[in-house]
Amino acid sequence: MxxxxxxxxxxxxxxxxxxxxxxxxxxxxxxxxxxxxxxxxxxxxxxxxxxxxxxxxxxxxxxxxxxxxxxxxxxxxxxxxxxxxxxxxxxxxxxxxxxxxxxxxxxxxxxxxxxxxxxxxxxxxxxxxxxxxxxxxxxxxxxxxxxxxxxxxxxxxxxxxxxxxxxxxxxxxxxxxxxxxxxxxxxxxxxxxxxxxxxxxxxxxxxxxxxxxxxxxxxxxxxxxxTPESLKNKLERRRTVKLEVRGSSSKFGDLKQFSGVLGVSQSQDIQSEISTLKVLVEDESVISEVISRISQSGSKVISVSKTEPTLEDVYISLVGRGFEESEAQSTTQ
Ligand SMILES: Nc1ncnc2c1ncn2[C@@H]1O[C@H](COP(=O)(O)OP(=O)(O)OP(=O)(O)O)[C@@H](O)[C@H]1O
Ligand SMILES: [Mg+2]
Known part of the structure; x- marks a missing residue:
């Protein structure tokens, strides 16, 4: 011991x-x-x-x-x-x-x-x-x-x-x-x-x-x-979907109001005006609703991809939001 x-x-x-x-x-x-x-x-x-x-x-x-x-x-x-x-x-x-x-x-x-x-x-x-x-x-x-x-x-x-x-x-x-x-x-x-x-x-x-x-x-x-590994495994079916969106992310409001969306983290590339949203979903079916909401608000979804669970996804699922400001740094460190 x-x-x-x-x-x-x-x-x-x-x-x-x-x-x-x-x-x-x-x-x-x-x-x-x-x-x-x-x-x-x-x-x-x-x-x-x-x-x-x-x-x-x-x-x-x-x-x-x-x-x-x-x-x-x-x-x-x-x-x-x-x-x-x-x-x-x-x-x-x-x-x-x-x-x-x-x-x-x-x-x-x-x-x-x-x-x-x-x-x-x-x-x-x-x-x-x-x-x-x-x-x-x-x-x-x-x-x-x-x-x-x-x-x-x-x-x-x-x-x-x-x-x-x-x-x-x-x-x-x-x-x-x-x-x-x-x-x-x-x-x-x-x-x-x-x-x-x-x-x-x-x-x-x-x-x-x-x-x-x-x-x-x-x-x-x-x-x-x-352990980080066990926490990630516990996410099971829950998935993080990464969306790249062109246009102001302030327009489409709070995506967490969709039932099935467990958390959202967001970072914005200042130069290209492209936002990256990481949306943690209970089930992937809710993603189509999320995409139509974004499109209706006048922004454009330019890519959608699934990611393997990370510790950040665990964090988002428990705390309900990501670290927008530190996200930018964590990707560069
Ligand atoms: N000396 C203090 N007097 C009054 N409230 C305090 C004091 N120190 C901390 N708090 C309160 O206790 C809570 C926890 O603060 P703490 O500094 O431990 O947070 P933290 O997790 O370290 O946050 P951060 O990530 O911002 O560093 C907060 O609500 C904070 O306002
Ligand atoms: Mg502190």
Missing amino acids: PELSIETVDLTRTFKGPSNTTVKALDRVNIRVNQGEIFGLLGPNGAGKTTLIKILTTLLLPTEGDAYVAGFHVVKQASELRSFINLVSGGETPGYGILTTRENLWFFSQLYGLPRSIANLRIKELMDKLQFAEYASTRMHKLSSGYKQRLNLARGFINDPKVLFLDEPTLGLDVLSAKNLRQFVKDWVRNDTEKTLLLTTHYMAEAEEMCDRVAIIDQGKIVALD
Whole structure:
């Protein structure tokens, strides 16, 4: 039996919302992640992913329930836990602007109390592997956002954590840098069976490529949890049909009003004015109705094709919509 690395038991967190309402950011979340796993958290904006990560990294207290990381209770044993974990959030400023990248990493290594020789070795190794050694002596405020993110990631590995949390790690990285980072992180987990990685991402392709298992979270609740493969198999007869449409997609309204349409994701090519719609259907027969609705609205369907189920289709079927803005990126990464 593999050892448990992360466990939550009915984990709940509420916040005060606007005009005295209560927002349930997490609603009785139960997950169990094993050592050696790469585990993905997927869900729309505001689903509760960052809230869960903040609780697991001792930055936020739960309202109810319990959580354990690396065998420590995240509230009762928070200070013991901290040296075994690290967190990197995409888009975060990774240190002090007037310090160089090397000085920033040195600073964080000293917060963890690393001996000089180990710290120096690790800093060099991280700068080499994440490919920013040439900027070792550059002050952080002079780095481009992609290089700041590399520094941010290097900071996450500085204490060689047992459990690493990455909240949208490839945000703002170019295609090659994102690929490089995914490989680096995968190697880090695969080369040591005691490591565990929990990550959130809005890029479905990234989750599919990296994760052993994923949990899909919506409005604070886990709505699915399995390997990407099993989640796809569960879609069974449900099919995603890809339609390329010329003309404004705003005219034909909400296609989800057709019974049998389970979800729609849409992306638009700005230059050619062609929209790509991915329509997840219960049964393919409803597609002819969808096509006539689009034609009646004055737009033109220029191609129709069936696709093999992807993790994104699973997501759309559960959450009811795709990630329009991240779709464009996931196809380029
Ligand atoms: N400090 C806070 N005070 C009040 N409400 C909060 C706070 N932090 C989060 N929330 C609310 O909790 C819910 C979950 O937010 P969270 O940041 O966990 O979502 P998320 O899944 O990380 O979303 P995203 O994909 O946009 O990063 C949202 O409704 C959010 O508005
Ligand atoms: Mg978030």
